[in-house]
Amino acid sequence: MSFPITRHRRLRGTAGIRGMVRETVLNVLDFIQPIFVTYGTGVKNEIGSMPGVYHFSLDTLKAEVDEIASLGIPAVLLFGIPETKDAIGSSGFAEDGIVQEATRLIKQWYPELLVVADTCLCEFTDHGHCGMVHTHTVDGVVHGDVINDASLELLTRTAVSQARAGADIIAPSNMMDGFVQAIRSGLDENGFEHVPIMSYSVKYASAFYGPFREAADSAPQFGNRKTYQMDPANLREAIREADSDVLEGADMLMVKPALAYLDVIRTIRDQFDLPLVAYNVSGEYSMVKAAAQQGWIDEQAVVLEMLTGMKRAGADIIITYFAKDAARWLRG
Template sequence: MTEHIQFKRHRRLRSSASMRTMVRETHLHVEDFIYPIFVIEGENIKNEVPSMPAVYQFSLDRLMEEVTEAYELGIRSLMFFGVVTDKDEVGSGAYAEDGIVQRATKMVKEKYPDILVVADTCLCEYTSHGHCGVIHGEDVDNDKSLELLAKTAVSQAKAGADIIAPSNMMDGFVAVIRKALDKAGYTHIPIMSYAVKYASSFYGPFRDAADSTPQFGDRKTYQMDPANRLEAIREAQSDVEEGADFLMVKPALSYLDIIRDVRNEFNLPVVAYNVSGEYAMVKAASQNGWIDEDKLVIEMLTSMKRAGADIILTYFAKDVAKTLSNQ
């Protein structure tokens, strides 16, 4: 019946597992991942985050357990988030030389100097109000916040951070941080800008883990409207002009189109943040037996890389490293 009909035989390249592997266009590698870790004040603490199964808060005396496991799996990039009880209006714990993240950074770099420590540069985990800067009235004062964010970046670089990753979404943050790093002698330290960060509902579990929920209002005056696409290019363009070395899109899964836009528009490395809500949904579905978690996670992270991400910041880093090793 089909002998006189001309059509393409696309299935020829799907005929076996070996054939499919040979022609596969997008590959995940353990080197693609940055693994986030929550570091909490206190001793002998390993607290599982209720909304993020298999994600824990570690006190400094137990931190190396997690770091060593990640290292042995081939993970060479980490990001630390501090969980503190002593907070104030200006988030002074973020830029304290003996701050918890600064101490964690020094500890890790001393034992594993080849690990890249990426420093999340923000104030929300350290402010009593939970916002990412200095409050004036009921709003965040952009320019006053920049001064403190610059101090935070310099303190993180001094502690040994290899990359500064500002996540605050203040206007001009890349320019001010770049100037401060250069003035302090850290001209060699790159900036991984959270260039495109949306005011997303996918951040809920993180705010539980880091105790960073705003005490009033929301972050919609400084984080982006999820409905906007062109604005993402304007935000990223500003950061490129101000000296960013990497461009991050956060969240990732519902913003694959934005990742592709940023990839097409700029030639800097693109980072996708596979955020806490995306992680928690997969874990919840897996615990209910609704999905094959390992296969779904590989598919999900592959979609981010296929969309244009060079690097993926993900809580699944250890899980995927194990899966890739088994493959």
């Protein structure tokens, strides 16, 4: 009788030995919890397509932030739903805008908790695009596209107002060309040279953002985002995007979404040395929630497996709506 030469099962026999040879370990210090803030009082409304995720008004926000901080999660990512929207998204860069107000409060409550500000205009524009648009109407149908360079100026104002309110990290998600350079100069000119930029370098035009657009009320009113967000089919282009962000002064790179783009995460990790962020987006969250509610999957096991996969693919940091749950589960 012949025996197998190699017995891989020797290192799988007990929890103790599996733990000892484990290559990838999730850590609560890697998580960023997104939060949606809105106007009003006493608001804590669950988002229909994202069970367990809420809109908070400034007066209900404290309890949520208390919980995040007590779990040891080091950072939050803020999204704002403004009272009014207009063509240029001016409530996105108002000194008393909802994100700015929430930032000031959180920094007052928890000076050590990192506030990451998503720098984009789609939540604040009435047309739902990520910058200023040119439109024309043909047979009653509106067509239009985002004007790159004019939008850079508005996005820079947004980033500077977020930094002024106390944001620790600026995370531009708008996918205009030159946005890192524009925002870096704006921050530097205004005395925020120490504030890092976490660039959404590689952001695909993805159907996985669907639930977020309900949550942020930011679905484009005409057209789509394919003229500025990337084609899901492209990988080499991701390297070009990341390359220009590095040259323009980005401090961290991001790949978004995560689950269907693990090869992109791996490629960016192998080609660049900057800290790499994976965004486990809204649609990835909602799919898991829906299947778990049906009793079709084990939510905890699936979530930890997904997050481990993102880290194994090369992500250092994960933005996830599961951050609080995962932090709890990791504590055992």
